[in-house]
Amino acid sequence: MTTKELEHQVAGHKGVQTDDSGELVYKPALPTEIAFYEHVAQNADSLGQLRPFMPVCYGKLTLQGEQDGEGGVREVADTGSESIVLENLTYGYLHPSVLDAKLGTVLYDENATEEKKARMIKKAAETTTGQVGLRLTGCQPSQSYISTPRQFGYDLKVADMPAALARFFPLPSDTIQEYIDPSAQPSTATSTSDPSFTEPTLEPKSYSSHAIPLPLLSRLLSTLLARLEKLRSALDTAEIRAVGASLLVIYESDPTRLAECFTALDQGRVKWKEDAEIDPDADSDEEDDDEETPLPISLHLIDFAHTFARPGEGPDPGVLMGLDKFTELVRGRLEDVRKAQDGSEEDGGEEREAKKAKTG
Secondary structure (H helix, E strand, O other): OOEEEOOOOOOOOOOOEEEOOOOEEEEEEOHHHHHHHHHHHHOOOHHHHHHHHOOOEEEEEEOOEEEOOOOOEEEOOOOOOEEEEEEOOOOOOOOEEEEEEEEOOOOOOOOOOHHHHHHHHHHHHOOHHHHHOEEEEEEEOOOOOOOOOOHHHHHOOHHHHHHHHHHHOOOOOOOEEOOOOHHHOOOOOOOOOOOOOOOOOOOOOEEOOOOOOHHHHHHHHHHHHHHHHHHHHHHHOOOEEEEOOEEEEEEEOOHHHHHHHHHHHHOOOOOOHHHOOOOOOOOHHHHHHHHOOOOOEEEEEEOOOEEEEOOOOOOOHHHHHHHHHHHHHHHHHHHHHHHHHHHHHHHHHHHHHHHHHHHO
């Protein structure tokens, strides 16, 4: 088996690999994360309601050997490290856009040292994590020129979060500015002695002419809102404490392919996980074709290294707070799209009236 680095990883620790087919990923995992996947898979309790929003888990792997230069395999020392085998959530997408957002207000688990707790409390207070339970940790639109590095989420203020989401769901006419990391700007410490010196600035580039038409973008966001409501219901009954868990949003950003995905969903050829059923009378060739068609947009919970079941303690309030904030942002973005649609219709109407006047 040969593997390669996962192409569309936008946040989290490095080391996630994918197989040659692209259908599976191998992620280094702590025993707690493996145990949480196993618990959810084996139980029909309230945690089972999270299954439709989690990657399918196929088990775990332990490294037994490495290939040597002559094509043979040599044994390696047992390090005790394991990897979890998961479905590749971006498989099947032609041009996937991927967003990762950390949920919750707490950045340390119950086993953390007092020193780490103090450090993480300070870190949360300095970011949107401590204020709204949500931090945008990574964003990779298919338009790769829209640069959104990890530091962007740390620098972000709550008031700027709607504009940040616009980077991931741009209107066709939006102008998106390139993010400039403040730490990357030239130092001016030695320039103050020269009164004629002009402080250097880094002018952000801007990009426009994005591809997704407004009607498709509107439906995309409406679909995401419906999935967020279902996830909210599932988390509302899940008695867990999740530290470092993330929301992962993936959508097809090629307009033609996106329309095909919606058609497949409308016709029942692709289904949400909770609705998927095996039809013994289905044509096998048709099934094979549909396996290559992904959902137009998908919403997931990932990263459970510090997630624990806590029966009797109720849902995680910080996670719910963050999810509610993200839902609010998506709802606001949908309103922006609908206003843009109304404006386009008005402009189109004025153009038609002008043409009539000329021909009259």
